[in-house]
Amino acid sequence: MKGNEYDDIFQELKKTLVSFVPPEQDIHENTDLVADLDLDSLKVMKILELVEDRFDISIPLNIMPDVRTVKDFVLQIQELNGDE
């Protein structure tokens, strides 16, 4: 994906997440990845791989404990996107 705007990244991330949650699940910035979306560790790892491909970045596992919400995830992607 080209560009590094917050909203663009949010929309792209949302597209990835929807395939891992029930259709009626609402996803917004403050959605908690574990508590609200009920993502287990295997799903999180699969999502990481898809996000890495979509944004052409490498996500260090070390940052994941700091990622609780969708917004946290977007900000981390934005930072990595800027670096790479």
Added chain:
Amino acid sequence: MTIFDKFQQLAEARKEMEQCCNHFFNIVMQKIVSGTEAIVDGRPMILAGSNNYLGLSFDADCIEAACDAARKEGTGTTGSRMANGTFSGHLALERELAEFFICQEAIVFSTGYVANLAMLSTLMGAGEIILLDADCHASIYDGCRMGGAEIHRFRHNDVQNLEKRLRRLEKRNANVLIVVEGLYSMLGDRAPLADIVSVKEKYGAYLLVDEAHSLGVLGANGRGLAEETGVASSVDFVVGTFSKSLGAIGGFCVSNHPELNLVRYASRPYVFTASSSPSVIASTRKALEIMQTRPDLQQRLWDNADRLYKKLQELDFATGPELSPIIAVQLEDKDEAFALWSGLIEQGVYVNLVFPPATPDGSYLLRSSVSAGHTPEQMDRICQAFTTVKEATATAKSV
């Protein structure tokens, strides 16, 4: 709210498993008959999930060496390698491992888990990068986390994915260590080591190979996948364990980097653990010697592996991608996995039942591991047991 609330989810999962697979938490080896047979719940059971690849855990010479060491040196060292826990046997084993792997340096650790914890947490630190195969063992993940290096996963056995990450990280100009396994413990597949070495050299990275399941199993001399692939001189560090082919417990690292010796002084898992007991060191040294003088054991192991792998394919089970002594059946359905596993227990055959997240791709695994110690009659019984449970589940499905 108590400190135990977080275990509630586990308690519920355990309860559910007990209801549909009541043997699972009650497998106790009441009597060990041999390296391949035990008494479980009062009944004889063939052990087909024990990682005892060369069948050396009951070798008479290994047992005698262990007993002799216990009589002469006691049951334990009661100290760290850095204090009173280095006996002459520890140093002899390190010399023998270095000679066996044709390496300059070797360190012996108290377990295979500790070997990975020690090496990965000490070799790589802040500002450095570890690239590990996604299917690496938990001890590798734990060691990486403990050290503070930046950790990136690449897709299992996907060298293109590895290279893509190396390319992205190249501009960082940081030290990079690639970590893979010789044989992966769940599906028994090899790492594509020649290609991994090629990209490792292209990008100036270091390479650590965990040969835990491939020591004594792969390579003309049993040195593992690096030997089999002919790239041993390009591997920076080989880690392994004594608890599989060598029939004991313990771990090691060998390397041609002379600095390996310095890891001892910087590694908390090495410094703050009691060293291996004299009996363990003695039986491991004897097993290492036997492994080098008995190539027939490796041949028998592969003959047994070939037999079971072909049988499971003939029965139309979804096996791992290649032949190895680790022979796994992949199942999507939990109830089917439990039914097959329980059926095998009823037939007197123990294999490992493994479920997510310890399995690749979230599948359920019936993981067998064969041994050179399995007799032709035991292999017959293992194959017959799989045939019987397959027929039983097919009948149940059709009803």
